[in-house]
Structure formats: structure tokens, C-alpha cells
Amino acid sequence: MERRYILVCLLGVIAGLTISAIAQEHANPASSPSAAAAAPTQSTAANSAATHTSALAKPVPDAAEERALRMEGEKRFRTNCGRCHQAPHKFPPRVMAAAIRHMRVRAMITDEDMRLILRYMTQ
């Protein structure tokens, strides 16, 4: 097979996946995959939509939301970071922000996971 066909196929797949994911979120933000996946357990299911919304829109959360965000952030932290290495302790906020940006590129964690982990690790 010619190399350019392979490359075109790869680029096509990437573009298709990107467009489909963006279209999903834009078309139905209330039931977006991100919001649905923000529910870690049934006990925190009621807070999941608020968790996602507050994580992305940055309103000031109340105590319950804050607790839910932390739980969700810790869960994402253990799930994502633990894939490759032992969980590190918390670093100062600006250090953690740099590290999480690096890991977003290196480990390809999602944007939502990055926000929640950063929030958990800096509070």
C-alpha cells in the first residue's frame, strides 16, 4: 500500500473522531458523554451533572459540590495517573498545573480529566 494512502487514512480517522466527538458535545450538552461519565457511583450520581458543569463553567461551588468535585477528581487521578506510575503526593498549585499540562500531552488524558485532577490536586 502506498504510504500516502496510509497517512490519508490515519488523518481521516483522526479528523472523523475529532469531529464526531465535538459534534456530540455540541449537539447534546446535557447528556454529553462527559457529563454522564462524571458520575462515579450511584451515591454521587445526583451531583454528576453539577460536577461536570461546574468543572467546566467554573461557577463557585457549594460545599456538597466541592466534595463531589474532590471525589471525582481523586477518582480520575487514581484511574488516569495510576495507569503508568505510583500516585505522587500533592504539589503546589503552579507546579501541579505544569505537571498536569505535561501529562495531558504525554499520557493523552482528556480535557475534562485534566481539569478535575488539577482541581483535586490543588485544593
Add this chain to the structure above:
Amino acid sequence: MQVTPDRPSFRVRWPVCSGQQRPSRSVKRWLSALRIAFALLFTTFLAIQLNAQSQPGDEVKPAPLLTGSAGFITTFDGGEPHLHPIATPLLLVPIGQRWVFESRATFESDLVQVPGQSGFHGTVEKEVEYAQLDFIANPYMTVTVGRFLTPFGIFNERLYPVWIRNLQSDPLILPIGIGPSNASTGAMVRGGFKAHPKFNINYAAYFSALSTVNKLDSARFAGGRAGIFVPAARLEIGGSFQHGLQDERSNAFGFHAIWQPPALPLDIRTEYARSIVGSGYWVESAYRLSQVPFLQNELRRTQVVARMQQYFVGENASDDLPSVNTRLFEFGLNYYFIDGLKASANYGRQFSSAGNSNVWTMAITYRFVIPLGRTGGE
């Protein structure tokens, strides 16, 4: 079915007329590179346009960091001792909201005993493993240019640092698909996103140009890697593909998987790779003894590791790979003193037609983080 020699082709051909020369091979290469660059730019532009208002989620301004790891590894390979000090500083410079410059260097030495001389002798090897500029175009895509670790399989990119790896020895198949010096020189698009409520997708597609610069060499190839991560099951599976654009123009492919059963402190990782130079696999499991009901303070810091791997020689020989079919079994014990500081002891038994041997390894590794500016913690 008979095929006539002058069968019409649908491929676009260069016009060849009398007195008109075919474009040279180098011109074709440049045109090909331009096409690829254009396609990458177009894809990036499309994604940016579709999600123009999205911003990276940095509520806190990141500080530049000097991080990395250092280690001292002692190996007894077939009875011959090797001392292997290594330091891999990693510089991280976040720029604005969307950019990151990152570079990692390695300073290492393999000290051995020389007959007739006392002590251990060796030279310090210095190498810039990668120096890349990342542009976070949107939540779904990051564009990387420069010299970057080749995203083939998982070990080279994600498990290579000495403070991360569970066993200090490299897998036998590590050199497959990652090019000379473990890195590529060119451009890459990559990212991860939630494609379904139950799983994320991550991907990387890259092009590497030929470089013969000492310590910065790379091969000309293109490839990609894609994976699916299921957070609820803590399972990631994926595959890699690479097409060589020089010499034999051969293909390489591989598969990888990582699974951490949610109920157990257990990591299971595996990789398979195949190319013209050889093929093989490794399977590794690491169990943290945190569930043992006695000596909890010590045992929760202790990890038991086992790895089995096998390598099969391919059509073309490679200096970086074993010259004969090889099997290797390894067992190890890791003890985590504090975050980032780890002591390891491993034993391995290698079986091959060139002779069986034991490999003992002891190591102490440390991961450091030094902020180069205000940390925001005060």
C-alpha cells in the same frame, strides 16, 4: 485474470514529454512532505474552527519546572558487574495558555571492571532524548513539532523513566518501532477525548524525517497509535502501526494493554511488536502488598513484580536486538520509601541458544521536582 502491461492507472502521474524532465526524487519527497504538512494543518485548522471557544483548563498559571529522575543501578549480567548511574532531567516550560516546551536529557554511564586495572571504568554518555514544542489546539488535539519520543507501544513514551518502570531492565522488544535513539524528528498530532460515556479514545499520528546528526539521529517513517481506555474497568488497549519511508520501506505494528483490576492493587501490562527486525512480547504484573493484613506499614510500600518476555529474530538483524531467539523471566521486589524514592531488586533468567544466564539487578531511583519560579503555594 490477465493483466496487460499498459493497464490504465488511476494514479496521477507526472507528465513526461520529450525534453521535459521527471522531477527528481528529492523534489518528490518535498512535495510529499508538503502534502502531509498541509493535511496536518488542515486537520488542526478544522478542529480549531469547530471548537474555537474552547480553552485549556488551566485555572492556575503553571510554573516552569525542572523535574526528572536519578538512579543508581547495579547489574550482574552473567556474573559480570555493571554500575549504571543515570540522571534524566526534564525541563518543562509552559508558555501562555496553550503551549508547552519540554525537553529531556540523559546523562548515564556503564561502568565495568577492566582487566588489569582496579575499580570500575566507563564514560559518561550525554544525550538529548527529546526537545519538543506542544501546541494544545483544542481539547481533542495537541500538535507537536521537534524531536519527540516515538509513540510506538507504551513503554518508550510512558514507562521508560527509571522511577516509573517496575523492573529496571528494558523489554527485549523495546527497540522495535521506535527508531534510532528512541525518538523521531518531525511533527505529530495527538490527543485523548471521551468518545462514549464508557470509554475514552487516545491517538497519535506522526511523521519523522531522516536525521543523521550524532545523538539526534532519526529514521524516516510515519505511523500512528490509537487506544481505548475504559475508566470503569481501568483497562486500556491499543495498537501501533508504522511504515518505513526509507531502505526496505517495511512496516511495523504492535499491540498493548494495561489493566488495573479495580478491586486489587495489581498492574498488568503487556506489549507485542513485530517488524522486519524481529518480533516478540512481554507480559508484566506488579502487585502491591497493601491488602496483606500484617506488617501493613512495610508491606503497603512493597510491590512484587514478575515479567515474562520472548523475542524472535526477524529477517534483518539489528544491533539493538538479541541476535538469537531469547526468552527472559524476571522477578522483582520494589520498596517505596517515600513518594518518588524507590529501591528495587530484580532477578532474571535468560534462555537462548547463545547460552543461558542470570541477571541480577539492584537499584535505587528518585524522582525530583524543582520549580523554576513561584509555585503559588505560599
